[in-house]
Amino acid sequence: MTLVRVKRVWRCPHALCPKSTWTETSEVIAPRACLTQRARAEICRRVGEDGASVAATARDFGVGWATAMAGVRQHGAPRVDDPARLEGVDAVGLDETAFQAASATRSTSFVTGIVDLTRHRVGPARLLDVIDDRSASALVSWVDQRDPAWRAAITTAALDPYRGYASALRAALPHAVRVLDAFHVTRLGFAAVDDVRRRIQREQTGHRGRRDDPLYRIRRLLRRAHTHHSQRSWQRLLAGLDAGDTTDEQLAHTWIAAQDLRLIFSCPDRARAAQALYRWLAYCADADIPELTRLARTLDSGRAELLAYFDTGGISNGPTEAVNLLIKKIKRVRHGFRNFDNYRLRLLLYCGVDWNTVRATPIRGRLPRLAA
Ligand SMILES: [Zn+2]
Structure with a gap:
């Protein structure tokens, strides 16, 4: 659908008026923009929730990649940075994932995924954050940025046996039980x-x-x-x-x-x-x-x-591995990432955010009783 908007330009009749002319503005579309806010939000939802590629979504909307990605950033960043997203977590799982494959000029780079393993939680696995390294110091500094109440609430941390995580967690979350996962x-x-x-x-x-x-x-x-x-x-x-x-x-x-x-x-x-x-x-x-x-x-x-x-009732890193699979899916849709900030944003939008999208009511159930 193409929306045609007619902007009115107003002119003041007084000859000495400093303003002379001005243009009508609207909340639903920014000045000089080619997309309404609603269209930008929908691009963000398609890319974030559905995991569609930015390039394909941009083609659907008849805009360039940068315009579509700007919409994803504008509507996605507030969701990802919302502190409420991290509330109510009592167990976390840690795992490393490859970010970029090795090339002639660089070796493989890794990131650390932090996954919500809270036991009373239901629903799909949830990614809490992605850290741009798999080193102990990066993990410690991430934990230090959280507020003390959040850190105190974490009782269990499941890790993969890469030793860096164990020493980092001993330093950053001394009270949490560290578990090597089965x-x-x-x-x-x-x-x-x-x-x-x-x-x-x-x-x-x-x-x-x-x-x-x-x-x-x-x-x-x-x-x-x-x-x-x-x-x-x-x-x-x-x-x-x-x-x-x-x-x-x-x-x-x-x-x-x-x-x-x-x-x-x-x-x-x-x-x-x-x-x-x-x-x-x-x-x-x-x-x-x-x-x-x-x-x-x-x-x-x-x-x-x-x-x-x-001691932890058999805490499982299963959700962490499930998230790893989703991460690989996003990397594949995008044919790899170069920019870590975009990578983090896309991953968190796909498997770290509750979208609460209202689903279309099915027109017909699985067993139509009134078949035409
Ligand atoms: Zn005037």
């Missing part, structure tokens, strides 16, 4: 299995995995939980290990360790989990496999954070 710990276990498999493969064949190498063939089966095997996949796994594992069964031992590590999180209480973790660390020490020893050392130093999972 998802990341399990993933570290299976990453160790992968590392051992690659090393054995290189030692035996002198090259990276090829299609017919026995260990390369079972690389995905090795990452599967032991309860998720069928008769056939189990046979294939065992045959692959028989054909490719070392004589002292290093890969099989690492596989058992990864499965046991995963099972620690299904213990009914903290005491039994502590026992299981102790047994697991002893197992790793006995196995004497470099990759496993390194993993055991990491988890031993984060033992308190790992067991804190059981």
